[in-house]
Each structure stands twice: as structure tokens, then as C-alpha cells.
Amino acid sequence: MANVQAILADITHLDVDAIVNAANSSLMGGGGVDGAIHRAAGVGLLEECRKLNGCRTGEAKITQGYNLPARFVIHTVGPIWHGGTAGEAKLLANCYQNSLRLAAENYLSSIAFPGISTGVYGFPVEPAAMIAVNTVNSFLETPGSIEKVIFCCFSQSDLEIYHKTLLSV
Numbered sequence: 001m002a003n004v005q006a007i008l009a010d011i012t013h014l015d016v017d018a019i020v021n022a023a024n025s026s027l028m029g030g031g032g033v034d035g036a037i038h039r040a041a042g043v044g045l046l047e048e049c050r051k052l053n054g055c056r057t058g059e060a061k062i063t064q065g066y067n068l069p070a071r072f073v074i075h076t077v078g079p080i081w082h083g084g085t086a087g088e089a090k091l092l093a094n095c096y097q098n099s100l101r102l103a104a105e106n107y108l109s110s111i112a113f114p115g116i117s118t119g120v121y122g123f124p125v126e127p128a129a130m131i132a133v134n135t136v137n138s139f140l141e142t143p144g145s146i147e148k149v150i151f152c153c154f155s156q157s158d159l160e161i162y163h164k165t166l167l168s169v
């Protein structure tokens with residue numbers, strides 16, 4: 001039975017097999033968690049990302065972790081929030097699903113997610129947390145390599161929402 005937990009942390013400090021990056025479709029870096037990951041990983045990450053030809057919304061691509069404690073970075077592109085009627089929920093679920101699929105294909109056992117789309121992209125945190133938790137739980141129903149999933153929150157208020165969500169499902 002995999003362990004699923006929410007913590008308050010800077011994701012760039014986590015010693016896990018893979019951290020997930022909330023990137024944009026260029027995969028060439030940006031602000032928020034994307035900027036923090038690129039700064040901490042170093043220029044090798046940008047060089048590898050340059051060869052990936054970007055990433056579509058809802059999809060995911062994997063790179064090495066370079067100077068990060070994490071061995072890999074899984075880059076996914078969350079949907080921009082347009083009010084909820086533009087397929088945002090399905091696209092966000094796809095981000096979690098495709099990131100987990102890549103982790104499993106690479107035999108990884110621990111993975112940490114930031115709140116994909118809940119920063120600059122404007123997805124409200126409560127429904128985003130529900131999608132994150134439900135998608136992870138249903139993925140983990142099929143036994144595989146993943147033993148530990150961390151929801152890495154960057155504020156106390158986000159952590160409280162994740163704790164409530166984890167208890168409610």
C-alpha cells in the first residue's frame with residue numbers, strides 16, 4: 001500500500017526519485033516552481049529541456065535532476081484556468097496521470113507534486129487538490145513501483161486544503 005502525504009516544503013529540497021515541475025509548453029523555464037527548479041538544478045536541465053520539443057498541456061516529459069537532490073524531474077504542463085468550462089479538470093487530471101505513468105515506466109518509487117496550475121495559471125486550490133488526490137489514488141489502485149507520493153505545498157493554507165482533501169476521500 002503506497003504512502004500518500006501532504007507536506008509544507010520547497011520542492012527543490014526534496015530527496016525523492018522525482019519531483020514534478022509545473023512547466024509551460026516551451027519547457028524552457030519560467031517563474032514560480034518552474035523557475036525555482038531550473039535555478040536549483042542548474043544549466044544542465046535547460047540544455048536537456050531544449051531537446052524535448054516542448055510539451056502539450058496535460059502531457060509530461062522526464063529529465064535528469066542535475067544538481068537537485070531528486071534524481072529526475074517530470075515536467076508537466078497544467079491547464080490555464082478559464083473558469084472551469086474549457087476542460088481544465090480533465091487536463092489537470094491528465095497531468096497527474098501522465099506524470100505517474102512516466103514515474104512507473106522508469107521504476108521510480110517516490111514522487112513529489114507541487115500544486116500544478118494553482119499559481120500563475122489560476123486553477124482554484126480546492127478543486128485542484130481534489131483532482132490531484134483522486135487521480136493519485138486511482139493510479140495507485142494498480143500495483144506498481146510507486147511507494148510514496150508527496151503533495152508538496154508551498155503555503156500553510158494550501159497544506160490545510162490538502163489535509164482536508166486527503167481525509168475526505
Ligand code: APR
Binds near residue numbers: 023032121122152155
Ligand atoms: N516548491 C513548491 N511549490 C512551489 C514552489 C517551490 N519552490 N514555488 C512555487 N510553488 C507553488 C506555488 O505556490 C503554487 O501553489 O507551486 C504552485 C504552482 O504555481 P506556479 O509555479 O505558478 O505554476 P502554474 O500555476 O502551473 O503556472 C505555470 O508558471 O512560471 C510559470 O513556467 C511556468 O508558465 C508556467 C506557469
